[in-house]
Amino acid sequence: MHAFGQILRIETRLFLRDPAAPLTTVALPLALLVVFGLIPAGRQPEAQFGDLPFIQYFAPSLLVITLAMTGVNILPTVLATYRERGVLRRLSTTPASPVALLAAQLVISLATILVSAVLLVAVGRLAFDVPLPRHLLGFALALVLGTAALLALGLLVAAVAPTTKAAQALAVPLFLVVMFFGGVYVPRFLLPDLLVRIGGYTPPGVQALLDAWTADAPQPLHLAIMAAVAVVAGAVAARLFRWE
Amino acid sequence: MRVIEVTNLHKRYGDLVAVDDVSFAVEAGEIFGILGPNGAGKTTTVECVAGLRVPDGGAVSVLGLDPRRDPRRLRERVGVQLQESQLPDRLRVGEALELYASFYREPADPAELIDRLGLGDKRKTAYKNLSGGQKQRLSVALALVGNPEVAILDELTTGLDPQARRDTWALIEQVRDTGVTIVLVTHFMEEAERLCDRVAVIDRGRVVALDSPAGLVSRVAPEQRIRFRPSAPLDDRLLTELPEVTAVHRSGSQVVVTGTGDVLHAVTSVLARNQIVAAELRLEQSTLDDAFVELTGHRPAE
Structure with a gap:
């Protein structure tokens, strides 16, 4: 436990020391929220956004940025780099286990997502009148399952990629798909209906987040898909993961 | 232990x-x-x-x-x-x-x-x-x-x-x-x-x-090699009849003597007795490199 605490402390420092990581995961979505929030038109309800203001409609997609960056970009890259450079192997020659390092990375990912979600909800509420999630339990569930699905996919990438380059080659397209269907690149109201519907089922499940945030309980099928992705990807990753 | x-x-x-x-x-x-x-x-x-x-x-x-x-x-x-x-x-x-x-x-x-x-x-x-x-x-x-x-x-x-x-x-x-x-x-x-x-x-x-x-x-390479340039003409037989010497070669003006044991002492004594000075005298001993090649048949990597 002592070793795990030390590893977590050091890994957190390293995460914060790399300015790109906190910037892309937490600062970027928050900055976008502020920018759209400051545009007056962004705060007017519109029929095309389901009678919501744009900022409210778009907020779940901002959360997708954090989730995608953390889960399918930073996590697999860090793990693949650590494996390629022999960091994991060196750890396995000491009384500490490389599992502790993996666990520390997951804790940091979860903390990043939690911090970003709290900031987005709080700043949205305090500065731009975005209501707190209407269905709190549903929102928490959608966030937890969406996070689990993306972290599992990130672990799967780290498990199957033999090198850092290979990890990035796999992670980048996955990242683009997650971001696209999450409505980050093109707001979803501009997408054809079919793509919007597909986006409800691709991790992290932007529709479930939107439903719970603005209206009602998320659809069980949306949540079930995220849980299934998390379990399957996580199980395959656990089977295939190598320390060296 | x-x-x-x-x-x-x-x-x-x-x-x-x-x-x-x-x-x-x-x-x-x-x-x-x-x-x-x-x-x-x-x-x-x-x-x-x-x-x-x-x-x-x-x-x-x-x-x-x-x-x-x-x-x-x-x-x-x-x-x-x-x-x-x-x-x-x-x-x-x-x-x-x-x-x-x-x-x-x-x-x-x-x-x-x-x-x-x-x-x-x-x-x-x-x-x-x-x-x-x-x-x-x-x-x-x-x-x-x-x-x-x-x-x-x-x-x-x-x-x-x-x-x-x-x-x-x-x-x-x-x-x-x-x-x-x-x-x-x-x-x-x-x-x-x-x-x-x-x-x-x-x-x-x-x-x-x-x-x-x-x-x-x-163990692998007990041989030693002595190189020198004799100050006066030297009859190889003076050296080959020494028990410590296994071979004598010429390399340009240099004489190369291979031998075992106390070969250096034996060679220099004979030279001194014949009033020949060994210029540019060098003793080459096998190194671990030679032993390695002998044992594995590979040159050590550099």
């Missing part, structure tokens, strides 16, 4: 036999070298000793423990420096040592170790900003921070410039003087000759020789 005992170790990766049949024992307090061409099975052997790989056959005992059954207790007492094992770029020297010290029950004092390894002024330097020699010293420091009884060091000086290599050697001798038993994997003959008390030469997964560096040299 035997600290490490390896008996008929066998390890294969699929169809590839990495270690065929390796046996050796390491005594307490010695620097034991494992020498061999690339792909001979050196690294796999020490990985089995360190408990990083599970042997397919044979027995390994380290400090009386079986690395397979007691990996945790073993890792408390054995420090390992792996080939090509790096650290995160932004991790600082002091942080790395404190982190690794926290893994052990009775660690060395990280600050003192940093000073001892000459990294005192690099405490706050990030790993990526260290030179090759400094990275290597940090790597040795991490292998020692748990106060191990045995240190396994794999390809310690590969990629270092000659000065950094010599500094690292001095460091290893210093570590041995504190009572740590050291297993050194290397393909540098000079390194083995300078540091090792005994050497196991491994080739194609087998131990082909096990002796002190001097013992290996004399």
Whole structure:
């Protein structure tokens, strides 16, 4: 436990020391929220956004940025780099286990997502009148399952990629798909209906987040898909993961 | 006291036999070298000793423990420096040592170790900003921070410039003087000759020789070669009839005499008796390089 605490402390420092990581995961979505929030038109309800203001409609997609960056970009890259450079192997020659390092990375990912979600909800509420999630339990569930699905996919990438380059080659397209269907690149109201519907089922499940945030309980099928992705990807990753 | 005992170790990766049949024992307090061409099975052997790989056959005992059954207790007492094992770029020297010290029950004092390894002024330097020699010293420091009884060091000086290599050697001798038993994997003959008390030469997964560096040299290649330019014409027969001399050649104006035992004394005595001065006299003795070639049929890699 002592070793795990030390590893977590050091890994957190390293995460914060790399300015790109906190910037892309937490600062970027928050900055976008502020920018759209400051545009007056962004705060007017519109029929095309389901009678919501744009900022409210778009907020779940901002959360997708954090989730995608953390889960399918930073996590697999860090793990693949650590494996390629022999960091994991060196750890396995000491009384500490490389599992502790993996666990520390997951804790940091979860903390990043939690911090970003709290900031987005709080700043949205305090500065731009975005209501707190209407269905709190549903929102928490959608966030937890969406996070689990993306972290599992990130672990799967780290498990199957033999090198850092290979990890990035796999992670980048996955990242683009997650971001696209999450409505980050093109707001979803501009997408054809079919793509919007597909986006409800691709991790992290932007529709479930939107439903719970603005209206009602998320659809069980949306949540079930995220849980299934998390379990399957996580199980395959656990089977295939190598320390060296 | 035997600290490490390896008996008929066998390890294969699929169809590839990495270690065929390796046996050796390491005594307490010695620097034991494992020498061999690339792909001979050196690294796999020490990985089995360190408990990083599970042997397919044979027995390994380290400090009386079986690395397979007691990996945790073993890792408390054995420090390992792996080939090509790096650290995160932004991790600082002091942080790395404190982190690794926290893994052990009775660690060395990280600050003192940093000073001892000459990294005192690099405490706050990030790993990526260290030179090759400094990275290597940090790597040795991490292998020692748990106060191990045995240190396994794999390809310690590969990629270092000659000065950094010599500094690292001095460091290893210093570590041995504190009572740590050291297993050194290397393909540098000079390194083995300078540091090792005994050497196991491994080739194609087998131990082909096990002796002190001097013992290996004399056993494999006892011949000495004397070169000189005689000041006056010299009849070869004066030399060939000496019992110590095995052959005499001419190379331009130089005479090359090969022989065994006290051949230098015999040759110079004959020359003196005949009032011939041996100019540019050189004695060439076999080195561990020659022994290595003889034993494995390979040139040592550089």
